[in-house]
Amino acid sequence: MTNIKIKSKNLNVYYGDKQALFDVNLDLNEKEVTALIGPSGCGKSTFIRCINRMNDVIDICKVTGNIEMDGMNINDKDLDVVSLRERVGMVFQKPNPFPKSIYDNISYGPKIHGKGETKSELDQIVENSLKKSALWEEVKDRLDEPGTSLSGGQQQRLCIARAISVNPEVILMDEPCSALDPIATAKIEELIDELKKTYTIVIVTHSMAQAVRVSQKTGFFHLGKLIEVGKTEKIFKNPNNKMTQDYITGRFG
């Protein structure tokens, strides 16, 4: 039986007067890939941004309700956001490497958290992160080159390596393949399969095929509500809800 890593209870999110999420109750299993699907603007991204408190960046955003990781309340006002984000990494829709060298892109996180005090420790972290993100072989001879000089798919794997570098427990992926071509996408999906052995992964995606390929559990969002959640196979073969059925068969969205 798998453990529940993250548990949300009656989670509501407001952007100013507009409510973006309505009473979302969703459990994420440890060392599993959970896919969140649904039409644009349905609240999938808003939900995963609650898990690492990225919504704090937006002034007008207000979050109520409960969201817990290993029993710790993420939404607690006194929570140390820095250490939360050390435990919950994130990969964004568009590859966003820093305008620094490949090496510095990876060592940025560990340095901030005071990991890797000696050069050799840092080198080790960089190497391990790049190996885990399947980029090491491609870049090991040009670690001083700027991260922005890599191709789109490589940049996204660099961003995954950056997320891994601080050794998180959870990785959030917000449409990580939407800016990539099919070959780069296939590589990332392969990588996700590998990463789920170590990390709990939540992936927001617009591609239902991708959700089927990479995830074990799928949640369907619509207009800020979690309509249905269950095993991926079940959601795509035999959903309980009519709306889910319509969405996965391409009748709207």
Next chain:
Amino acid sequence: MNIVLIFLITIFSISLFFYGKSKTKTISIKDNIKLNALPKFYGYYLVLWCSIPALVFLLVWSLFEPVIIKSIIIETAANQGATFNDKNEANLIYEKIKAIHLGTYFGDIDSILKESALAYAKFINLFTNSKVVLIFGIIIASVIYSLKKIKNNNKARDDVEVILKGLLFVSSLIAILTTLGIIFSLLFESIKFFSVINIFDYLFGTNWSPQRAFVRDASSITAAEFEELKDAFGFIPLIAGTSFIAFIAMLVAVPIGLFSGIYMAEYASIKVRRISKPIIEILAGIPTVVYGFFAALTVGPFFRQVGENLGLTVSSESALAAGLIMGIMIIPYVSSLSDDVINSVPQSLRDGSYAVGATKSETIKQVVIPAALPGIIGSVLLAVSRAIGETMIVVMAAGLAANLTINPLESTTTITTQIVMILVGDQEFDSPKTQSAFALGLTLFIATLILNYIAQRAVKKYREKYD
């Protein structure tokens, strides 16, 4: 006379506009034809045809009329028996004749002058009359031509577009040509200067005392005088003073401007930003002369007082006072430009940094500023070129003596101050002293040009990176 003519042309054009508009309308209704353009385009067409040829003619005429009259009059005066040895004397006689005609000449009038003045009056009259006749002739001809075109239902819209394009082209041509003219006049005067003073003596000399060349005609300089002038035009103290004051200004403006830019872009709430950004930009709108007297009357004496209390000798026109005030003047340039570049660093980079657990200040220091750095450098360079070209503050608050010093409490001078000092008051135009102002201007122009070029390259490169 010219104003009356321009007024008449304007009135005439406006009435033609309405005439053309209604005329074409009636034609289209009466003959039941589809016009090739909206009626108002026929109006514009008439207006342009009526006004442009006449105005261009008037302009050309006004440019050449005095020149032609002058040469005719000087020739008649010579025929009357007037004697003059060179151009200057001829000019003098012409001015006398003009003054007699206007009734403002109070010297002796001999028969030659009297006759010439009568001839002058005759020519002026003739020219004015023919000008009026010709202008009306042109207007009538062009209006008849354009009315005929309109009756044939021409493509007035296309023609108007072509004429407007031509007007815009001419305007930009004028802008470019005047700039070129300024550059060439700088260049030619500087060449004259460098034919007297060796360019290396100028560039590497350490002594600046141009008053030694006062009232000395460059064309009749003797070898002994030349030796004496050789080291009077050393550029080094001026560039040193200019860079020194600009450096002090940057010491003030870069940190304060950059930090306030960061605050505005990253920390200030929308409300604070909305109020404080215009206030900072008001600083840029204060006339520099106001900064100048603030520096000269308040800050300079204050520093001297403080210096005295500390037992230091502070000149009341210190580089420190001038640099400090200049720095304050430049703050808005740095802050506003760096605010813009920081704002255009994509949010995704900040998100990426926050997502690995970086705090706001870590993100700014390690991700945002490095990403914005080329743009920030560009804005600083623009501020530097603004600082070295700034005139009013240094004229009022920095000294006049060209001391080669690195003591900020002493007075120094700048390139711009010296240009002002050289050209203020009555000047012999061909003295090397006066010409040195053009050499200084040219040097300053080249220096700012290079700085601006580098700055714009930096900013552009930065834009390409994120667009």
